[in-house]
Structure formats: structure tokens, C-alpha cells
Amino acid sequence: MVELTSSFKLEFEVLDKDHQNLADIVDQIVSVIDNGEAEKCPDLVKGFVQSAKAHFAREEALLIKAGYPNVEKHKGHHKGLSTKMDHLIEFANMAGENEMARDSLRKELVFFLMDDVITTDMEFKNFIEDKAKTEDS
Amino acid sequence: MKGLHAVGVYHVYGDNKVLDNASLMIPAGEVVCLLGPSGSGKTTLLRLAAGLERLQRGRIVIDDEIVADKNTHVPPEHRGIGLMFQDYALFPHLNIIDNVTFGLFDQSKDKANHRAMDMLEQLGMTKHAESHPHMLSGGQQQRVALARALAPKPKVLLLDEPFSGLDTNLRGQIREDTLSVLKASGVATIMVTHDPEEAMFMADRIKILGDNGKILQAGRPHEIYYHPRHEFVAKLFGMMNRFEGVVEDGSVEIPLGLIRADSLGEGRKVEVLVRPEGVILEIDGKAGTPVDVVSTHLLGHDNLVRVRLKNDTAGEFQGKELYVRVHHTFEPELSKQITAGLDPEYAFVFPLDEHGSIAGDGFTGSQSQAAE
Numbered sequence: 001m002v003e004l005t006s007s008f009k010l011e012f013e014v015l016d017k018d019h020q021n022l023a024d025i026v027d028q029i030v031s032v033i034d035n036g037e038a039e040k041c042p043d044l045v046k047g048f049v050q051s052a053k054a055h056f057a058r059e060e061a062l063l064i065k066a067g068y069p070n071v072e073k074h075k076g077h078h079k080g081l082s083t084k085m086d087h088l089i090e091f092a093n094m095a096g097e098n099e100m101a102r103d104s105l106r107k108e109l110v111f112f113l114m115d116d117v118i119t120t121d122m123e124f125k126n127f128i129e130d131k132a133k134t135e136d137s
Numbered sequence: 138m139k140g141l142h143a144v145g146v147y148h149v150y151g152d153n154k155v156l157d158n159a160s161l162m163i164p165a166g167e168v169v170c171l172l173g174p175s176g177s178g179k180t181t182l183l184r185l186a187a188g189l190e191r192l193q194r195g196r197i198v199i200d201d202e203i204v205a206d207k208n209t210h211v212p213p214e215h216r217g218i219g220l221m222f223q224d225y226a227l228f229p230h231l232n233i234i235d236n237v238t239f240g241l242f243d244q245s246k247d248k249a250n251h252r253a254m255d256m257l258e259q260l261g262m263t264k265h266a267e268s269h270p271h272m273l274s275g276g277q278q279q280r281v282a283l284a285r286a287l288a289p290k291p292k293v294l295l296l297d298e299p300f301s302g303l304d305t306n307l308r309g310q311i312r313e314d315t316l317s318v319l320k321a322s323g324v325a326t327i328m329v330t331h332d333p334e335e336a337m338f339m340a341d342r343i344k345i346l347g348d349n350g351k352i353l354q355a356g357r358p359h360e361i362y363y364h365p366r367h368e369f370v371a372k373l374f375g376m377m378n379r380f381e382g383v384v385e386d387g388s389v390e391i392p393l394g395l396i397r398a399d400s401l402g403e404g405r406k407v408e409v410l411v412r413p414e415g416v417i418l419e420i421d422g423k424a425g426t427p428v429d430v431v432s433t434h435l436l437g438h439d440n441l442v443r444v445r446l447k448n449d450t451a452g453e454f455q456g457k458e459l460y461v462r463v464h465h466t467f468e469p470e471l472s473k474q475i476t477a478g479l480d481p482e483y484a485f486v487f488p489l490d491e492h493g494s495i496a497g498d499g500f501t502g503s504q505s506q507a508a509e
Contacts, residue, residue, distance in 0.1 A: 114164065
């Protein structure tokens with residue numbers, strides 16, 4: 001189970017909620033794989049990818065509004081994840097019949113969410129915290 | 138979440154910034170390889186995770202417990218980590234069983250011996266339990282070092298160039314055995330290596346580090362090899378054939394064929410890198426550009442063929458030499474015409490700026506399909 005413990009929290013409610021939503025979908029996908037219902041993976045993974053893209057768009061808009069200086073770099077990172085998302089969909093399409101695809105899907109989903117999305121988002125955590133402090137004072 | 142989580146790690150030695158905002162997550166049961174040149178900070182990252190260096194900025198969390206941040210420095214022996222270095226660091230005065238039980242000081246002797254023998258059995262080393270390290274080969278010492286690192290059931294295992302001291306023949310088998318033991322143990326593993334092939338074999342995920350510990354790309358071995366996003370990453374996995382060209386009508390033309398580059402603007406100067414296995418040689422072929430074979434080098438399963446573009450090739454590429462990797466059965470017949478074509482899956486396009494330097498992320502020629 002993907003558990004977003006404190007080290008994965010940005011302390012920015014909208015984005016933390018997005019991350020939690022993505023984690024819930026990953027759990028759902030892992031659960032259908034474990035229950036022998038991998039034929040449900042394609043729809044669930046499509047939903048995951050759509051949610052991830054919506055999260056990226058929301059995050060980019062928030063970072064632009066907040067004046068985050070490295071926003072172009074972060075947008076570039078999001079753009080670079082499109083190949084990974086294509087691969088997730090490919091694995092999901094094969095998951096019903098192929099054990100290796102199921103294993104790869106499970107593994108890649110966790111790395112994608114925890115490493116590529118959430119851990120990379122941590123790069124702007126300090127900026128958000130500093131900005132919040134400035135606004136409070 | 139179980140595993141190792143490093144966030145925003147900075148580290149400087151004097152004026153030398155070794156790590157600059159490096160982050161990574163390794164879930165329990167997965168193997169992540171840090172691959173990069175000397176000085177890219179990969180060993181420093183390992184040492185910080187282990188607690189052998191004090192963290193200057195950032196946070197390191199193991200199994201949801203903060204082990205290092207601005208206020209915390211949990212000493213190495215309390216982090217639940219296993220360490221294995223390239224020189225194995227076995228105690229020469231202790232026999233093998235005592236080496237393996239060394240980290241099990243909090244257990245009864247019987248229990249520690251039982252655990253150590255269990256680990257030695259997994260690694261096929263029980264018959265050497267009473268031997269001393271100097272009586273063992275390099276490969277056997279490596280297995281003992283792994284048994285010792287895993288005996289205390291660490292949460293995270295840190296491997297620093299663990300196979301570099303082994304000869305080539307032995308390395309393959311020991312890598313395979315090590316991976317099998319790591320997967321059975323369920324431990325989160327970081328392995329530092331400068332050997333791309335080793336990383337491809339071992340890793341669930343490879344992280345490529347560039348200067349200052351900047352993570353240039355992270356992904357499955359397949360993704361890193363077939364979809365490198367940086368010139369540096371593409372070149373890391375061996376020799377490349379390099380061309381320069383300009384995007385015209387959404388494609389860039391090199392002597393081997395056309396590659397779609399429609400995501401780059403018209404008139405954009407680009408670099409095209411083609412892996413040797415991406416050059417397709419044909420004897421008496423109708424398509425492709427004619428080449429002369431300069432030399433062949435048998436590498437076992439493959440043949441590395443050096444070819445030269447014939448002088449009737451257009452413009453700047455006349456006489457250019459290319460490396461081609463083909464099956465060992467390919468034997469060029471000198472009396473017949475040989476042509477070279479392109480497999481776009483092995484071709485990567487990177488935009489150049491006006492000075493000829495890389496100016497952004499690249500993409501694979503196959504991503505937008507080869508032009509007819």
C-alpha cells in the first residue's frame with residue numbers, strides 16, 4: 001500500500017490532496033492486480049494518467065502565480081514524464097495476459113508517483129514555506 | 138512508506154559543491170542504481186544515507202523515521218543500514234562465521250550463528266564458515282561481505298561498486314546471485330556503479346547523475362537506454378555515431394535516412410546520435426547509403442564493423458566513418474555493394490543552440506516515427 005507519510009507532504013493542501021488522490025488510484029490498481037482482476041487496469045491507469053496531467057497543470061498554474069523561479073524547469077520535468085505515462089498505459093493494456101507487464105506496472109506506478117512526482121515536487125517545498133512565512137509576517 | 142527517502146540534499150566539500158538539491162526515493166524491495174562519472178556525488182549520497190557524513194542540508198528518512206536533517210544525525214549503527222564496499226572490508230583476523238555474526242551483537246550467540254549460517258547458505262558459502270578471508274577468492278569474499286551486510290536484516294542496503302574487484306567471468310554469475318538474494322530479502326537497495334551494463338542488469342530503476350549530483354534522468358533500464366533525454370545519458374551507454382543537421386519540413390536528414398523532428402522548429406540546428414546497433418547494413422541492398430567496410434572486430438556474439446560513407450555521399454558527410462554493431466554471422470563480401478540504413482529506435486535527436494551546444498531535452502527518432 002502506498003502510504004504518504006510525513007516526509008512526502010508538501011504542506012500545501014491542494015497539491016497534497018492531488019498526491020493523495022494519485023496514491024489512492026495506485027492502491028486501487030495494485031489491489032485489482034493482486035485480486036486477479038488485471039483486466040480492469042487499462043481504465044484505471046487511464047484515469048491515473050488523466051489525474052496526473054490535471055495535477056501537473058494545476059501545480060504549474062499555482063507555481064506561476066506564486067512566482068516560483070524554477071517553474072520552467074519543473075514544467076520541463078512534467079513534459080518529460082509523458083514517455084513514462086505512455087509506458088504505464090502500454091503495461092496496463094498488457095496486464096490482463098502478461099505477468100511481466102503486471103509486475104512492471106506495479107513497480108513503475110510506485111516509482112512514478114513517489115519518485116518522479118512527489119519527491120521531485122519537494123524541490124519547491126522550501127520556496128512555498130518561505131513564501132508562507134513572508135506572507136504571515 | 139518503507140524504504141529510503143532523501144529530499145533536497147546539498148553537500149559541499151570546501152568550495153566544491155558535490156550535491157545540489159538531490160532527491161530520491163527507493164521503496165523496500167527495489168534496487169536503484171546510481172550511475173555517473175567520478176565526482177558526480179554518487180558515493181557522497183551513499184555516505185550521507187549511511188550517516189558516514191553529516192548532512193549539511195536536506196532530509197533523509199528511512200522507513201518513515203528521519204535519520205538526518207538540520208536537527209538530527211542518527212549514527213550509522215542505529216540507522217538499520219547494511220553497507221558493502223568494493224574492497225569488502227572483511228576482518229582478516231576473524232573467520233567467516235565471525236565476520237558475518239559481527240553485526241549481530243544484540244543477539245545470543247546461537248541465534249547469531251544460526252542467522253549467519255542461513256545467510257552463508259543462501260550464498261553457497263557454508264563450507265567456508267571456518268575459513269579466514271585470505272583463504273577465499275575475490276568472488277567468495279564478495280559473497281561473505283554480502284552475507285555480513287544482510288545478516289542484521291537492514292532496512293536499506295548500500296552497495297558501493299560491489300563488483301568492481303571481480304574479474305569479468307566471475308562478475309556475471311555473482312551479479313546474478315546477488316540480485317537474487319537482494320530480491321528475496323526485500324531490502325531497499327542503492328547501488329553505486331560507474332558501469333552502465335551493470336546498472337542495466339541490476340536495477341529496477343537507474344538514476345543518472347551529472348555534475349553536482351544533479352539527477353539528469355531516472356527510469357527503468359529500458360527507458361534510459363531507448364529514451365535518453367540528455368546527450369550525456371545517451372553517450373553513457375557506449376559509442377555513438379554523431380551527425381549534425383537542420384530540421385526541414387519536420388525532419389532532419391542524415392546520410393542513413395530521414396528522422397522526424399517535428400517537435401522542433403523549422404530551421405533548428407540539431408545533433409543526431411545513432412547507436413552502432415541502429416545502423417542497418419545490407420549486402421546488395423537497394424535502400425540506404427553506400428559504404429565501404431574499413432574493419433571488423435569480433436566481440437563474441439556481435440561484430441563491430443567500421444564503415445566509411447562513400448565519396449558520392451552528399452556534402453560534409455563524405456568519407457565519414459561509422460561504427461556498426463551487427464550479428465557475428467554478418468560477413469561483408471567485398472565484391473558486393475553494402476549499404477547502411479537506420480533503425481530510428483536507436484537514433485536520438487538533441488536541439489543545438491547557435492554555438493553548437495546542446496540546448497534542451499532530446500527525443501528518440503522512433504517517438505515520432507521515421508520518415509519514409
